[in-house]
Amino acid sequence: xxxxxxxxxxxxxKLYNEKxxxxxxxVDLYLENIKTKNPDINAYLEVYNDIDDYVKIAQDKIDKxxxxxxxxxxxxxxxxxxxxxxxxxxxxxxxxxxIAPYTSSTVQSLLDQGVVIIGRTNMDEFAMGSSxxxxxxxxxxxxxxxxxxxxxxxxxxxxxxxxxxxxxxxxSDTGGSIRQPAAFCGLVGLKPTYGTVSRHxxxxxxxxxxxxGPISKNVDDAEIAxxxxxxxxxxxxxxTSINTRNKFKKEFKKRIGIPRDFIKDGVDENIMKVFNxxxxxxxxxxxxxxxxxxxxxxxxxxxxxVLMPAEVSSNLSRFDGIRFGxxxxxxxxxxxxxxxxxxxxxxxxxxxxRCILGSFILSHGYYDAYYNKAVxxxxxxxxxxxxxxxxxxxxxxxxxxxxxxKFGEKSDSPLAMYLADLFTAPGNIxxxxxxxxxxxxxxxxxxxxxALAAHFNEEHLFTIGRDIEKIx
Amino acid sequence: MTYEEILNxxxxxxxxxxxxxxxxxxxxxxxxxxxxxxxxxxEIDTKFNAQNxxxxxxxxxxxxxxxxxxxxxxxxxxxxxxVPISENNLVKVPKVLNND
Numbered sequence: 312x313x314x315x316x317x318x319x320x321x322x323x324x325k326l327y328n329e330k331x332x333x334x335x336x337x338v339d340l341y342l343e344n345i346k347t348k349n350p351d352i353n354a355y356l357e358v359y360n361d362i363d364d365y366v367k368i369a370q371d372k373i374d375k376x377x378x379x380x381x382x383x384x385x386x387x388x389x390x391x392x393x394x395x396x397x398x399x400x401x402x403x404x405x406x407x408x409x410i411a412p413y414t415s416s417t418v419q420s421l422l423d424q425g426v427v428i429i430g431r432t433n434m435d436e437f438a439m440g441s442s443x444x445x446x447x448x449x450x451x452x453x454x455x456x457x458x459x460x461x462x463x464x465x466x467x468x469x470x471x472x473x474x475x476x477x478x479x480x481x482x483s484d485t486g487g488s489i490r491q492p493a494a495f496c497g498l499v500g501l502k503p504t505y506g507t508v509s510r511h512x513x514x515x516x517x518x519x520x521x522x523x524g525p526i527s528k529n530v531d532d533a534e535i536a537x538x539x540x541x542x543x544x545x546x547x548x549x550x551t552s553i554n555t556r557n558k559f560k561k562e563f564k565k566r567i568g569i570p571r572d573f574i575k576d577g578v579d580e581n582i583m584k585v586f587n588x589x590x591x592x593x594x595x596x597x598x599x600x601x602x603x604x605x606x607x608x609x610x611x612x613x614x615x616x617v618l619m620p621a622e623v624s625s626n627l628s629r630f631d632g633i634r635f636g637x638x639x640x641x642x643x644x645x646x647x648x649x650x651x652x653x654x655x656x657x658x659x660x661x662x663x664x665r666c667i668l669g670s671f672i673l674s675h676g677y678y679d680a681y682y683n684k685a686v687x688x689x690x691x692x693x694x695x696x697x698x699x700x701x702x703x704x705x706x707x708x709x710x711x712x713x714x715x716x717k718f719g720e721k722s723d724s725p726l727a728m729y730l731a732d733l734f735t736a737p738g739n740i741x742x743x744x745x746x747x748x749x750x751x752x753x754x755x756x757x758x759x760x761x762a763l764a765a766h767f768n769e770e771h772l773f774t775i776g777r778d779i780e781k782i783x
Numbered sequence: 784m785t786y787e788e789i790l791n792x793x794x795x796x797x798x799x800x801x802x803x804x805x806x807x808x809x810x811x812x813x814x815x816x817x818x819x820x821x822x823x824x825x826e827i828d829t830k831f832n833a834q835n836x837x838x839x840x841x842x843x844x845x846x847x848x849x850x851x852x853x854x855x856x857x858x859x860x861x862x863x864x865x866v867p868i869s870e871n872n873l874v875k876v877p878k879v880l881n882n883d
Contacts, residue, residue: 412861506844545848552846613822616815624796631797633876635865642868646879647797655799664808666796667789668815674792680823687827726814 315340315475320532323478324380327373334369334383338362338427341385345429345476353451354461354470356390358430359397369425380535382425387477389468390431391438392523393512394418401514402434402446402464405630405637405657415512416544417481417523424539429477432467436659437627438488438516440464441731442721445661450718455497455756459715462492462731468526469496479527479536483513485520486615487710487735490747493526494710494759497749499776500526501533502735503541504766505742507556511546517622518549520615520739530748530776537769551767559767561704563774567593568603568703574734579713585750585758586709592782593707593775603699603706607692611737614692616729617672617685618740623662624669632657664725693741700765705775708734710747710759738763746772748779784812 313323313332326332342358349355369383388394391401393411400406414422421428435445443451443466453461454474461470465482469492472480482489484502493500501524508523515521525536543550569590574583594600632638632653644652658666672681699706712733721728738745744764749757760779764771786805789812793800800808859872868875 409865412864545846548845548847550846551844607825610822610825613819616819617822628796632867633874634862636867638867640868642877644877646877649877650797651799654797658798660804663798663800663804664811666798667792667800667808668812670792670796671784671812671816674795681819684822684827688822688825691827724814725811726818729815729818 313337313340315344315478318478319529320380320384320478320535323384324378324382327378327383334366334373334427337383338366338385338429341429341476341478344474348454348474349476351452351457352454352470352474353449354432354454354467354474354476355387355430356400356433356448356467357398359428362427362429365422365427369427372425379424381421381539384426384479385429385477386421386426387429387432387468387471387480388418389465389480389482390434391483391514392418392431392481393514394428394431397431399431399514400448401438402436402448403658403662404447405632406635407447407637409635411512413512416509416546417540418512420540420542421481432465432471432480434467435464436662437514437623438464438483438485439623439661439665441487441491441728442716443467443492444718444722445659447659453496453715456715458717459756460495460718462495462715464488464492465526466492469493469498469500472496472498472526472528479525479532481523481536481540482526483516483521483523484735484739485517485619486612486739487732489524489526490710490735490738490745490759490761491731494747494749495715495756497757498526498528499530499533499749500524500747501537501769501772502738502745503537503769504744505739506549506551507541507767507769509542509544509547509550511544515626517619518626519622520619522739530746530773530780533746533776534773556767559765560770561700561765561768563704563771565597566599566601566703566705567775568601568699568706570605570608570706570708571602573605573609574708577712578709581714581752581754582709582712582758585752586760588752589750589760589779589782590707593778596778601703603703605695605699607688607695608737610688611692611740612729612733614685614688614740615732615736617681618689620665620669621672621682622669624666624673627658627662627666630654630657661725689740692737696737696741696743696763697765704764704768704771706763708761708763710734710761714754714758715756734761742766744769744772746776748776750779750782784809
């Protein structure tokens with residue numbers, strides 16, 4: 312019997328190749344777990360009914376000796392990634408009946424490797440939230456402590472891995488939506504460099520910031536998953552060529568920068584304790600530690616709350632219920648009333664709020680002060696990071712300012728919820744890659760330690776990630 | 784922000800905001816905008832031009848692909864598969880103009 316709680320991709324690959332276990336046996340173990348745990352946790356919105364087809368494809372690949380690391384790996388995908396013929400709802404009533412008419416590039420890359428996609432996972436509606444509480448399909452509970460939120464917006468993807476409902480999962484990160492739930496559920500979460508993973512077939516929230524990435528139990532699995540999806544794709548015009556990516560690869564010199572000014576206030580005591588312990592251990596492990604100054608970077612979240620709602624109000628204008636999506640089919644209304652009826656009732660409260668906010672930010676008289684200023688700051692913050700990475704290889708900071716919270720605790724104050732992304736938003740604003748690694752403290756729930764690296768230097772994150780994993 | 788302003792913004796994005804929702808939304812918007820306003824307090828060199836740096840591609844990537852050759856109707860079935868109201872394989876909408 313395989314202990315799926317302690318399984319990793321390379322071990323599973325070995326077990327398959329040595330014929331010690333079949334894909335069906337492994338997938339059945341996960342399905343059994345989902346049957347027991349999902350009614351309470353609600354990580355999965357749907358377990359697909361065509362799993363057997365993909366189990367067979369994977370087993371054939373293995374039997375023919377054509378398997379790769381991901382062949383036969385049970386995978387969960389966030390409910391905003393299109394998989395042809397399957398419902399994809401983005402956690403919204405607006406898309407409750409939407410069947411994907413094509414397959415997203417990321418899902419296709421995974422299918423090409425022979426993964427078994429178990430199902431789609433719960434998320435904040437259109438990825439707007441940090442707790443998975445804004446989903447139209449109920450909350451998801453944190454498998455480590457079911458009285459706490461799993462984080463968000465990829466809360467279902469994190470919970471699916473944490474409850475052993477999949478070996479790895481995929482989420483999307485616009486302001487922290489992979490790294491923050493990974494931190495809350497004691498997992499590894501990677502937000503790759505903007506422009507390395509195709510967004511074709513990802514339901515857009517904020518197109519200039521969205522990026523798909525993996526959630527896993529360890530750094531090795533995250534690396535394998537990232538390598539499988541970071542291909543070039545002509546369907547996403549914002550992807551950077553492999554040549555350019557290679558040009559920006561740097562040598563790793565074990566130099567860590569810590570932006571002390573940024574993290575000195577408002578961070579949970581327990582988190583700072585574990586963070587300082589981590590820094591100390593890395594120092595003992597031969598890393599050079601430097602204090603660095605990033606004066607503009609703390610403005611990233613404010614910049615994020617200008618650019619993101621502006622893009623949200625534009626991107627979500629496509630949801631009109633005419634070509635697809637929620638439509639009560641009241642033909643007595645005129646067209647404008649029908650639009651308003653569909654959008655008012657199809658979108659939840661947080662989505663309505665961000666559409667209104669975006670509409671305000673882009674309106675005449677405010678556009679210059681908000682949007683144009685934010686665009687300038689985005690460039691200046693990006694430059695600040697580029698310069699910082701001339702002197703250090705890694706910037707280290709906590710993933711979140713606070714530990715996982717109770718349900719409803721931040722629902723009355725949107726701003727309090729938004730601040731959960733304080734340390735993750737800079738990675739999206741500047742486009743650099745970031746990874747959250749769990750480090751055990753005194754609490755039951757580990758603390759997420761975040762490492763950031765220069766554009767296209769994900770390898771540096773995997774290297775330091777493995778060193779952080781060794782800390783006891 | 785006033786109720787009238789919220790209603791107007793709602794019209795622009797085609798979302799109806801009830802008086803009740805607006806009572807909650809106004810203080811929310813004020814606190815969010817208050818937070819965002821910190822970007823007004825920093826001076827940024829408006830001549831800042833990232834395009835001059837070696838890293839310019841990081842700021843503006845837009846790789847266009849060649850047009851593909853498709854025939855009219857190639858994707859009709861896929862496209863129509865999700866249409867909520869259709870007739871004779873056409874998308875149906877309520878009347879747009881009033882006769883009166």
